[in-house]
Amino acid sequence: MYQLVLIRHGESTWNLENRFTGWTDVDLTPTGVSQAMAAGKLLKAEGFDFDLCYTSVLKRAIHTLWYALDEMDRAWLPVVKSWRLNERHYGALQGLNKADMVRQYGEEQVLIWRRSYDTPPPALDPADARCERGDPRYAKLKPEEVPLTECLKDTVARVLPFWEESIARAMKAGQRVLVVAHGNSIRALVTHLDNISDSDIVGLNIPNGIPLVYELDAELRPLRHYYLGDAEAAERAAAAVASQGKSC
Numbered sequence: 001m002y003q004l005v006l007i008r009h010g011e012s013t014w015n016l017e018n019r020f021t022g023w024t025d026v027d028l029t030p031t032g033v034s035q036a037m038a039a040g041k042l043l044k045a046e047g048f049d050f051d052l053c054y055t056s057v058l059k060r061a062i063h064t065l066w067y068a069l070d071e072m073d074r075a076w077l078p079v080v081k082s083w084r085l086n087e088r089h090y091g092a093l094q095g096l097n098k099a100d101m102v103r104q105y106g107e108e109q110v111l112i113w114r115r116s117y118d119t120p121p122p123a124l125d126p127a128d129a130r131c132e133r134g135d136p137r138y139a140k141l142k143p144e145e146v147p148l149t150e151c152l153k154d155t156v157a158r159v160l161p162f163w164e165e166s167i168a169r170a171m172k173a174g175q176r177v178l179v180v181a182h183g184n185s186i187r188a189l190v191t192h193l194d195n196i197s198d199s200d201i202v203g204l205n206i207p208n209g210i211p212l213v214y215e216l217d218a219e220l221r222p223l224r225h226y227y228l229g230d231a232e233a234a235e236r237a238a239a240a241v242a243s244q245g246k247s248c
C-alpha cells in the first residue's frame with residue numbers, strides 16, 4: 001500500500017481579502033502560518049514521515065511546506081518545485097473580490113467560474129500587467145504554456161503529466177511523498193485519483209492547511225482518503241471555502 005499526503009497552503013492574504021488569486025504570488029497571513037505549523041505538528045504526532053516533498057512555484061505553498069517541515073524537524077528534506085502544481089490560473093478575475101463578482105455577475109456564474117470542469121474565467125490580455133509571461137520563474141516555458149486563464153480541465157491537463165512522470169514514479173520507487181499545493185491543483189489531482197465526474201467535482205472544496213491522506217493500492221488506485229485530525233472541522237473549513245462565492 002502507498003500513502004500520499006496532500007496539503008492545500010495555509011490562509012493567504014488574498015484568501016483573507018476574498019480575492020481571486022490564481023498565479024498571483026501572495027504570501028500567507030499569520031493564520032496561514034499557524035495552519036501550516038499545525039499541519040506539521042499533526043503529521044508528526046500521527047507518526048507520518050516523508051522522503052520527498054513537492055510544491056508549486058508560489059510562495060504561499062512553498063512557505064506552508066517550510067513551516068510544516070520545520071515543525072516535523074524535516075527542514076532538510078528534498079523539495080521539488082514545479083509550476084505544474086500552481087493554482088489554477090484565474091484569468092482576468094485575478095485580484096478581483098469574489099463577493100463583488102457575485103454582486104455583478106450572480107452566484108451561478110461565479111460558481112461556474114470557480115468550480116465547473118470545463119468553463120474557464122475570462123482570459124487575461126497578454127499585455128495586462130497581471131500577465132505572468134515575463135516572470136523569470138516561467139522563463140523556461142514557451143509563452144503559450146503560461147496560461148491566460150484555465151478551467152479545471154486545463155489544470156488537470158498540466159498537473160497529470162507531472163503526477164505520472166514525477167510524483168507517481170517516486171512513490172513507486174518507495175519514496176514517501178508530501179505534496180503542498182493549491183485548492184484547484186489538488187482538486188485536479190483528486191479528480192484523477194478518485195475518477196470524479198465533471199458534475200460532482202463542482203461540490204468539492206479543499207480547506208487550507210489540513211493534511212489530506214490518500215492510501216493507494218499497488219497501481220496507485222485510492223483505497224481510502226481522509227482528513228487528518230478533526231473530520232468535522234475539516235468539513236466546516238471546506239464549507240467555508242465554498243461560501244467564498246456568495247455575496248456576503
Ligand SMILES: O=C(O)[C@@H](CO)OP(=O)(O)O
Binds near residue numbers: 022183184241
Ligand atoms: O482564488 C483562488 O486562486 C482560489 C484559491 O484560493 O480560489 P477558489 O477557491 O475561488 O477557487
